[in-house]
Amino acid sequence: MRELLGAGFIILGIPFFIASTLGLLRFPDVYARLHALTKADNVGLGLICLGLAVQANSIAVALKIVLIWGLILLASSTGATLIASSALRHGSAPRRRSDKDTHADR
Amino acid sequence: MLIVDLLLALAALVTAGQCLLLPGLFRAVANLMAFGLVMALIWVRLEAPDVALAEAAIGAGITGALLLTAAGQLPASQRTLQSMASGATRWKIFIFVMVVLITGSLWMTVLALPKPGLVAEVAVVLPDSGAEHAVTAILLNLRGIDTLLEVAVMLCAVAAIWSLQKAIPPPALGDAYPGLPTLARWLHPLFLLTFSYFLWQGTHAPGGAFPAAAVLGAGGVLLLLTGSIVWMHQGAYNLLLRWLLAAGLLFFLATALSGLLMTGTLYGLPPRFASTFIIAIEVATALSIALMLMTFYLFGRPGRRL
Numbered sequence: 163m164r165e166l167l168g169a170g171f172i173i174l175g176i177p178f179f180i181a182s183t184l185g186l187l188r189f190p191d192v193y194a195r196l197h198a199l200t201k202a203d204n205v206g207l208g209l210i211c212l213g214l215a216v217q218a219n220s221i222a223v224a225l226k227i228v229l230i231w232g233l234i235l236l237a238s239s240t241g242a243t244l245i246a247s248s249a250l251r252h253g254s255a256p257r258r259r260s261d262k263d264t265h266a267d268r
Numbered sequence: 269m270l271i272v273d274l275l276l277a278l279a280a281l282v283t284a285g286q287c288l289l290l291p292g293l294f295r296a297v298a299n300l301m302a303f304g305l306v307m308a309l310i311w312v313r314l315e316a317p318d319v320a321l322a323e324a325a326i327g328a329g330i331t332g333a334l335l336l337t338a339a340g341q342l343p344a345s346q347r348t349l350q351s352m353a354s355g356a357t358r359w360k361i362f363i364f365v366m367v368v369l370i371t372g373s374l375w376m377t378v379l380a381l382p383k384p385g386l387v388a389e390v391a392v393v394l395p396d397s398g399a400e401h402a403v404t405a406i407l408l409n410l411r412g413i414d415t416l417l418e419v420a421v422m423l424c425a426v427a428a429i430w431s432l433q434k435a436i437p438p439p440a441l442g443d444a445y446p447g448l449p450t451l452a453r454w455l456h457p458l459f460l461l462t463f464s465y466f467l468w469q470g471t472h473a474p475g476g477a478f479p480a481a482a483v484l485g486a487g488g489v490l491l492l493l494t495g496s497i498v499w500m501h502q503g504a505y506n507l508l509l510r511w512l513l514a515a516g517l518l519f520f521l522a523t524a525l526s527g528l529l530m531t532g533t534l535y536g537l538p539p540r541f542a543s544t545f546i547i548a549i550e551v552a553t554a555l556s557i558a559l560m561l562m563t564f565y566l567f568g569r570p571g572r573r574l
Contacts (some may be wrong), residue, residue, distance in 0.1 A: 233458075240447045244448060247444065
């Protein structure tokens with residue numbers, strides 16, 4: 163039962179990773195790509211960690227897996243903020259809605 | 269699992285090839301870091317989690333960030349590697365022959381190794397070595413001289429970095445990026461906890477001085493780069509810093525010499541005191557290695573010259 167539940171969570175998490183990878187490859191600028199990566203990866207990783215924690219043999223292992231998820235949340239959100247604010251200061255401005263969509267014809 | 273192993277091997281080859289062949293220093297460094305992470309996963313598959321951790325922290329993290337910083341300091345004209353396509357056929361043949369020779373001799377050495385390994389021999393002397401885990405016993409007692417020389421190599425690396433230029437103080441991040449210093453400070457207790465855990469675990473399970481030092485060093489580098497450690501840049505603490513850096517090596521050397529006095533062979537730790545010695549060496553070398561990893565990120569010689 164727990165095996166099945168864990169596998170279900172993990173399978174549920176995989177599409178988020180695929181979607182965020184697609185976003186990383188296809189989105190037009192730094193900010194949109196960050197958005198795709200951090201948001202989707204956090205949910206996907208959360209589901210996969212949940213699946214692994216459900217399958218774990220002891221409460222201690224399960225808590226450690228959840229702790230890993232929390233640490234990655236902290237690190238990835240801080241990293242995303244750093245990349246975004248650094249790009250805002252030194253790099254390109256975010257695309258506005260009025261900008262011509264250069265990817266429309268692809 | 270065969271598919272996972274094949275994918276890992278393929279990923280290692282691809283990242284290594286991209287690191288060597290693609291133009292541009294930034295790409296090369298990014299691929300080197302990816303290669304380090306793939307190597308760490310391969311070590312996990314080989315059931316060597318301590319090597320995996322050291323590889324991920326030192327091979328991918330600390331070396332990669334150092335190389336990125338070095339690439340960032342180069343003038344823009346030097347950031348693209350010159351291609352050696354033209355008129356270098358002779359060199360290519362030479363390099364090819366050398367690679368074949370080195371690979372061949374490595375393969376010969378692997379074939380010449382004793383077949384079941386030295387597991388049985390190590391298991392016989394394990395009770396006298398002072399550590400319950402074979403890797404720790406080999407690293408810190410049976411083949412302690414190798415570990416001693418590794419620490420000496422790292423000290424030489426610190427000396428080389430200090431001889432290149434003056435230290436670069438960390439940029440003031442506080443206003444522009446408030447998240448990073450806060451995160452570094454909040455996470456540091458966790459780094460300390462993991463460090464102590466690895467040190468304690470080293471006597472009976474995979475772990476020990478090098479992975480522990482890698483974790484503590486990584487946390488320290490984070491603090492150093494966010495400007496939370498000021499004393500390392502100040503001239504007044506320069507002498508203390510030098511002694512602390514050398515302390516692990518000196519202590520290691522002192523135990524080796526005291527082994528010579530007590531049992532007549534260099535590194536012959538008497539079995540009765542061996543476990544005490546091993547714990548002391550482990551703590552001292554781990555702290556020194558962590559400090560050395562942090563000192564790399566001063567990017568040069570701190571303070572005034574004495």
